[in-house]
Amino acid sequence: MYKSDSCILRNPMPSGAIEPNENSVNGMLEFDGYYWWTNYPFGISYSGYWFNNQQWDPRCATVDSDGLHLKMKETQLPNGPKQWSSVELVLWGKVANNPNTTGNPPQRMYPGYGKYLVAAETPVGNFNDIANNCCFGVFTYQFEKDSSITNSHRELDMLECSRWNNLSNPTNAQFTLQPWEPAGNVHRITLRDKGKITIVMDWKNENTPVIYSIYYGIYDLNSLPGKPDISWTTAASQNQYIPNEGCQTVHLNLWRQPQNYTPSEEQEVVIKKFQYKRNN
Numbered sequence: 001m002y003k004s005d006s007c008i009l010r011n012p013m014p015s016g017a018i019e020p021n022e023n024s025v026n027g028m029l030e031f032d033g034y035y036w037w038t039n040y041p042f043g044i045s046y047s048g049y050w051f052n053n054q055q056w057d058p059r060c061a062t063v064d065s066d067g068l069h070l071k072m073k074e075t076q077l078p079n080g081p082k083q084w085s086s087v088e089l090v091l092w093g094k095v096a097n098n099p100n101t102t103g104n105p106p107q108r109m110y111p112g113y114g115k116y117l118v119a120a121e122t123p124v125g126n127f128n129d130i131a132n133n134c135c136f137g138v139f140t141y142q143f144e145k146d147s148s149i150t151n152s153h154r155e156l157d158m159l160e161c162s163r164w165n166n167l168s169n170p171t172n173a174q175f176t177l178q179p180w181e182p183a184g185n186v187h188r189i190t191l192r193d194k195g196k197i198t199i200v201m202d203w204k205n206e207n208t209p210v211i212y213s214i215y216y217g218i219y220d221l222n223s224l225p226g227k228p229d230i231s232w233t234t235a236a237s238q239n240q241y242i243p244n245e246g247c248q249t250v251h252l253n254l255w256r257q258p259q260n261y262t263p264s265e266e267q268e269v270v271i272k273k274f275q276y277k278r279n280n
Contacts (some may be wrong), residue, residue, distance in 0.1 A: 007247035008144055010228035012092070012105045017042045018078065020058040026105045028092060029061060031068040035092040035106055036061070039228040040251070049077055049085075053259035055188045060087035060254075066125055067121075068271035070254040071135050074265065077164075084262065086134075091274075110278045112245025113205055116140075116158060118252070119198040119218045119273040126195045127161050131172035133263035135162035135255055150240045151178050154248035156210060158201040161191065165258050175212040175232050177241040186239060187232045192216065196272075199222070204279060206244035209234045218272050250276070 012131045020029055020038045027039035038058030041051040048270040049056045057075045061068070070089070093109040100106045108138075118138050122130060130136050142154040153272040157176035163169050171188040180186050191197065191214070202211040213228035234242065254269055 002078075005108060007108070009108065010143070012037055012039060014039070014043050016048060018058060020061055021214075025100050025102055027058060028069070028105070029089070029101055030095055031063050033095050034109075034274060035095060035098075035100060036068065036089040036252075037092045038087075038089055040090045047248035048080075051222050052140050052255070054087060055080070055083055055085045056254045057085035058087070059241060061089055062086055066270055067072075067250075067273075070136075070236065070252060070269045070271070071265040072254050072256065074266075084169075084256060086253065088212040088251060088255070090134050108249075110245070110247055111140075111278070112247055112248070113203050114276055114278040115221060116201045116203070116250065117198060117219075117221050117273065117275040118158065118271060119196075119220070121196040121218065121270050122274060123195075123199065123268055123270060126193045127191045127197065128172050128193055130254075130267060131161050131163045131191070132167060133261075133265075134267050135160055135164075135253075135257040136269050137251065137253045137255070139251050140203075140248045141251050142246055144247060146243075146246060151243040153178065154243040154246055156201065156203060156243075158212060159199045160213070162257050165261060177210075177238055179241075182241070184235065184238060189214070189230050189232070191230075198224070198273075200228070203242075205242075207239040207242055209236065209239065210242055220273055221275050221277055 006015045006051040017039045028035045060071045075085040093106045098106040138158040139157045155178040161173040177185040198215040200213040212232045214230035
């Protein structure tokens with residue numbers, strides 16, 4: 001699981017980066033036994049928190065007794081105008097026996113083959129409302145490109161909840177393999193008008209079908225119902241897009257889609273639970 005000797009380590013607090021709150025260290029939030037890094041977008045486009053033609057603000061992520069909150073709202077970064085901001089968090093590592101002190105970030109974690117679970121809810125409205133206004137994403141991703149494999153960033157999209165500004169589309173979310181352009185790599189689904197979902201992905205091995213599942217309600221791996229409400233198993237013909245494990249980790253984001261779209265109101269998703277269970 002840990003590949004720190006072969007993976008490129010990024011500075012969690014590059015010069016000019018800001019903390020998500022006054023008590024955080026190295027841009028980290030603690031949730032469900034893991035560190036979540038809030039400064040991932042900083043400097044990707046060499047222009048601070050501006051990436052993918054939109055602003056990202058680490059302060060749009062907070063943790064309280066209800067869970068890990070992702071908000072898309074109007075904020076003002078230092079030396080910038082007030083505007084709509086997106087947010088992205090990256091799984092960094094386990095909290096237990098893994099200290100995080102100023103200038104000395106904790107050891108990184110690179111989860112690979114296994115089962116992933118993200119339980120989430122919308123405090124106001126439901127995920128259909130989220131799909132109309134922005135995109136809620138849960139996915140694995142490796143920042144450094146690996147040109148030796150077809151899925152060069154080891155990206156497996158467990159869920160992308162968005163209509164991509166096509167409000168007449170009856171579907172409102174998707175499971176995705178990368179690259180997304182080949183036929184069949186985007187599997188569109190329709191989340192019912194529910195405000196609570198549990199997302200599960202079973203990544204067994206490279207060149208092996210992946211199973212994506214959605215359950216209505218909040219569960220953990222031990223309490224999942226016997227049958228998912230929505231499920232997709234990738235085809236054997238898509239095995240070339242199922243990567244081997246490498247330096248990937250888990251990303252959570254809530255972002256403007258399209259980039260210049262102004263949502264009807266603030267958008268929020270609360271992560272209630274995250275679990276990763278390594279395959280035996």
